[in-house]
Amino acid sequence: MEGKALGLWKDWRLHAVVLAIVIVTELIGQHSISIGAGIILLLPMLYAVIIGISIYFTPIVTKKQSENAETLVYITLTLLIAKFGVQAGPALPQLIAAGPALILQELGNLGTILIALPIAVLLGLKRESIGMTHSIGREANLALITDKFGLSSPEGRGVMSMYIFGTVFGSIFIGLASGFLATTLPLHPYSFAMATGIGSGSMTAAALGPLVAAFPDMADTITAFSGASNLLTSVTGLYASILIGLPLTEKFYKVLTKRREKNSAENMMASKLDAESNVGVITEKVTDDTKSKVVK
Amino acid sequence: MLKNIQEWILLFIIVSVMVAVGNWIGYEVMPLEALPGILALVGISLVGLILHRVNPYKGIPSIAYIGILAFIVTIPGVPGAEQIVEWTSKVNLLAIATPILAYAGISIGRSWADFAKLGWKTIIVGMFVLLGTYLGSAVIAEILLRMQGII
Structure with a gap:
């Protein structure tokens, strides 16, 4: 993506708008809303993304700025990655100590499949659900699904809609x-x-921000762990999808839909609504089982 | 290649101004005080981008070079490590995140029409996809960290 970065610095209109957003959002500062025991943190970066989207619909920026902004996201992101790295170096002993947790938590990314796939099937989605839930559906996964099923297949539509959502x-x-x-x-x-x-x-960045803001005493270690995990995911993520994520999603999809078919056959006389609630119970059971496996 | 480096440097200057301003307004660090840290981060990022460009094997993402490089130069005992850590500690993480998401917002605007067309089912599944990966990883990390007695 960095190859496209020619002449972008000249887009003064884009940079001026972003500078203005930064000034305004940092002046508004951090606020929090308490909901029961929990806190929702409103950070400048959150206002920044919402103001950014709204500004796209004003004459201030055009499609050109919006396209240029994409590369700028990437360039600025490299600074964040560097910041992650310099926090991780001094935390090397902690990272080594926490190594097993850091590596194995990568498997937690498969949580999308165990939690979201039953819900997708329950909502009546067909093979689209495979594309939607096999991963969080970023660029690399878009490429993987396109390669395997084609973008116009149900799986392709699924991953595309998840890409847009994300x-x-x-x-x-x-x-x-x-x-x-x-x-x-x-x-x-x-x-x-x-x-x-x-x-x-x-x-x-969006997930880490509230953690750093909510637990300032632990900010250094939190950032180091986050950086290490981000790095691991960026290197291993696609391979995990190819080797584990996608095959697991397809298998689990078959299990979920087979039960569904069997159920509807058994309940020939029952209404469709009943059959669907049966599937609901079964899928819930499946997630419970897998959850208890994880806990054990 | 040279043209690319030149362009990257110009973009980094622009982005650095934003980080410095955000860091000043939001986290009360004077821009001059934050400057060495910002320069260090820019330097690391630039070297990472160049390394990615010159290596013919493209299987390693450029952010991996940047992350690993930043990590190595700050390992205790590496010459200059303490200095870099001290400088970069003046640059607040959230001050870097704000311009990223501001640019992201403007870029996202383009996809809004497509987003509006997504059905409610997709939105629900999408939220569970994100919650699934986040909670899945957090639960596994929690179990292992507790088993090891780290937390």
Whole structure:
């Protein structure tokens, strides 16, 4: 992507708009909303993405700026990655100590399949659900599914819709959810830090921000763990999808739909609604089983 | 290649200004105080981008070069490590994240029409996809960190 970076510095209009967004959002500063025991953190970066989207619909920026912005995301992201790295160096002893957790939590990225696939099938989605839930559906996964099924296949439509969802809503959603989950669930901030490496730079930044803001005392270690996890995911993510994620999704999809078919056959007389609620119970059972396996 | 490096440097100058301004307004670090840290991060990123460009094997993403390089130069005992750590500690992570997401927002606007066409089922599944990977990883990390007695 960096190959396209020619003449982008001249797009003063884009840079001026972003500078203005940075000034305004940092002046607004950080706010928080308490919901029950949890806290939703509103950070400048969250306002920045929302203001950015809104500005696209004003005459201030055109499609050209929007296209140029994509490369700028990448260039700026390299600074964040460098920041991750310089936090990780001094934390080397902690990283080594936490090595097993760091490596094995990569398998947690398969959680998309165990949680989202049953829901997709329950909602009546067909093979689209394979494309949607085999991973978080970023560029590399788009390429993988296109390669295997073609972009116009049901799987291709699924991964494409997830790509669009993640692009537009991903960082906003994970940014809001991250702070809330970290303040409500009884899991340690370090565990969440390791979970932020989900395979998308801007989503990692959005998930990490609230953790750093909510636990300032642990900010250094949180950033180091997040950086290491992000790095691991960026290197291993695609291979994990090819070797484990996609085959597992297809198998699990078959299991889920087979039960569904069997059920509807057994309940020939029952209404479609009943059959669907049966599937609901079964899929819930399946997720429960897999969950208890993980806990054991 | 040279043209690329020149372009990267110009872009890094622009982005550095944004980080410095955000770092100043939001986290009260004077731009001059943050400058050495920003320069260090830019230097590391630039070297990483160049390494990725010159290596004919493209299987390693450029952010991997950058992350590993930044990691190596700050390992305790490496010459200059302490200095880089001290400089870069003045650059707040959130001050870097804000311009990223501002650029991302403008870039995302283009996909809005497609997003609006997605059905409610996709939106629900999408949220569970993200929650699934986030919670899945957090739960596994929690179990292992507890088993090891780290937390």
